[in-house]
Amino acid sequence: xxxxxxxxxxxxxxxxxxxxxxxxxxxxxxxxxxxxxxxxxxxxxxxxxxxxxxxxxxxxxxxxxxxxxx
Numbered sequence: 569x570x571x572x573x574x575x576x577x578x579x580x581x582x583x584x585x586x587x588x589x590x591x592x593x594x595x596x597x598x599x600x601x602x603x604x605x606x607x608x609x610x611x612x613x614x615x616x617x618x619x620x621x622x623x624x625x626x627x628x629x630x631x632x633x634x635x636x637x638x
Contacts, residue, residue, distance in 0.1 A: 596607045 593611075596610070
């Protein structure tokens with residue numbers, strides 16, 4: 569039963585919640601005027617921010633697992 573709920577959750581997250589992000593990227597790449605340098609810088613910032621969040625959360629999770637007993 570949880571498999572179906574998980575599948576629906578992924579569809580909702582990547583299909584509905586992320587839709588404005590997909591439209592934003594499409595507008596950047598296919599809209600006029602096209603300035604690929606600005607798009608590249610912005611995408612780079614977004615990727616760097618995402619990677620920094622993932623690494624920070626991994627470190628925080630490791631610290632919490634050391635402090636809090638299992």
